[in-house]
Amino acid sequence: MKSYLCYFKLKFITGLQYRAAAIAGVLTQFFFGFVYISVYVAFYESGSSNLPMELSDLISYVWLSQSFFSLIYLWYKDKEILNMIKNGNIAYELLRPQDLYLMWCHKILGERLSSVILRFLPVILISVILPKPYNLDLSTSLPVLILFILSMILSSILMTLLVVFYHVICLFTLDEKGIVNIFMVISDVLSGLGIPVPFFPKFMQNISNILPFRYISDFPFRLYVGNITINEGLISILVQITWIILLFTIGKLLTNKALKRAVIQGG
C-alpha cells in the first residue's frame, strides 16, 4: 500500500506548488457561483411555483458544489496518463512491480485532492459571510454532518473510479477525444453539477437515479442542505458503495484485458 501512496504524495506536492492556479481557481469558483445564484434568484423572484428546492437550500447547494468543484467535476483528463498512452511511455509504468489500475487511481485521487484542498476553504469561508440571500448556510445537525462526510469520502472514490474508467477506455481508443469526451460531458450534466437533479424532467431524474453520476455531487450536497432525508441518505450511501464495487471490478477487468492485447506505441 505504501508504494501506491507515494504517487499520491508526489501529486500532492506538485499540486501544492501551483499557488497562482489555486488563486485563479478560487476566483473562477466565485464567478460561477454568482452567475448560477443570480440566475436562480431571478428565476425564483419571477414567481414560479412548485419549485422542488427552497432558494436558500439551492444557494447553499451552489456554494458547496463550487467549493468542492475541483474534487467532483467529471470531465477531468490526466494529461500525463493520456500522453503516456499515446506515445507509449506507458511501457515504463508496466515495468513497475505494481498494479497499473491501482496506480492510476492513486495518481488521480492525489491530484484532485491536492487541488481541492487549496481551493475549498476560501470559497466556503467567504460565501458564509456574504449577505442574504447570497450566503452559504452551514447550520446542520450532527447526524447529517457525519453522513455528509461519509458520503463525500465515498463520492471522491466514486469520482476517481469513473475518471480512471474513462482513462482505461483510452487504452483501447488511444485517444480521449470522441466517445470518451461525450461520456464525460453527459456524466457531468447527470451529476447535477450544473443544475441540481430535482430540476430535471421526471424521466431524466429516473435515469440519473440509476446511474452513478448523481451520487458524486448532487446527493451529498442536497443531503447537507436538508433536501434529502437521513433515511434516503442511508439508502443512497448503499447505492454509492454498490457503484464503487461495480466500477472497480469493471475498471480492473478492462485494464487487464487491455494490457493483454497491449501494443506499445512508437518503437
Added chain:
Amino acid sequence: MSFISVKHIKKTFKVPIKSSGILGTLKSFFKRKYRYIKAIDDISFSIKKGEIVGYIGPNGAGKSTTIKILSGILVPDSGDVKVAGLIPSKDRKEYVKQIGVVFGQRSQLWWDIPAIDSFNLLKEIYKIPKEQYESTLNELTKLLNLEEILNVPVRNLSLGNRMKCEIAASLLHSPKILFLDEPTIGLDAVSKKVVREFIKKINKQKNVTIILTTHDMADIEALAKRIILIGKGKLLYDGSLSKLKKNYDYLRKIKVVTKDTIDIKKDCIVKIEKLDDGIEFTIDIRKIEINEFIKLISSKISIIDIDIDSENIDELIVKLYEDFKI
C-alpha cells in the same frame, strides 16, 4: 543452465491499412482492412548469467519488440520465454523487480522535478530498504558523476546527463538483468564513452546480465563479445563479433601519398581511386597480404606516406544486411 531462454517466440501485429484522403478515410471507416506484420518470427536463443549481448538489426527488425517481450510488457503469440526461472508475462510483478530497463527514446523520470525525487519515488515503488538504497545511490552517484545534476529539475538537464540519470534510475533496485534499448541514442562522444564504461563496470562488478540494442556499432565493439543479429523478425546470426568480423571484414583501404601515377590491374584490388595527393586502393586481404601489396606498389611508384584503414564496422554491418537481404 541458461539464465535467459527464449524458445520459438512469435509476435504478429495487426495494423489497419488506411487509405489517404477524405474518401479513403470514409471507406476505411466502414470497411477496415488489416495487414499482419510478423514482428518476430520464430526466434530462439539463450543467454548465460553475466553475459553482455548486443542485439542488432535494422530499423523495424523486431529488436524493441523482443526487449518488450523479455521485459514482460508484451505477451508473445506463441513460444516460451523464461528468465531467471520466471515467465515474464505471467509473473510480471515478481519478475520486474529483478530487471532494469532503459528505453533510450523514452524517459522514466518526472519531467518537472529533480532526478533525486524520482529516485526516492522509485525507492518506494520497489520497496528498497533504506540502507541498501543509500549505498546503491552513493555508488551510482560516484560511478556516473551525478552529484551536481541530481538536484536539477530533469527538464533542465542535457540529454547526456539525463541519460546518466535514466540509467541510474533503472539500477536503483539492483536488478540482475539490464535491458538497454538504444542507450546512447543522440549522445555526444564523451557521454557515450561514459555510458559505455559504466555499463562495462557494472557488468564486471555486479555480474549484471546485459542485453543491449543499438544502431551504434561502436557500442557493440566496445561492449559486446556476443551479438545476435535479427532482420524482419528472424534470427540471422548468433555468435561472437570477432567471428563475424573474420567473415566480413576483409577489405582494407590503403592510402598512398605519391606524385607518380600507376596503372595496375589485379583481382586483389577491389577499387582504385585518385586523390588530390595520391591514390587510394581498396584491397581484399583474403587474396593478398598487405605486406605483399606494399612490396608490389613500392616497386612501381615512390611512396611518400602511407595510411592503412580497416573497414568501418558500420560498413561491415551494411554488407551483412545486404548479404542476408534485409
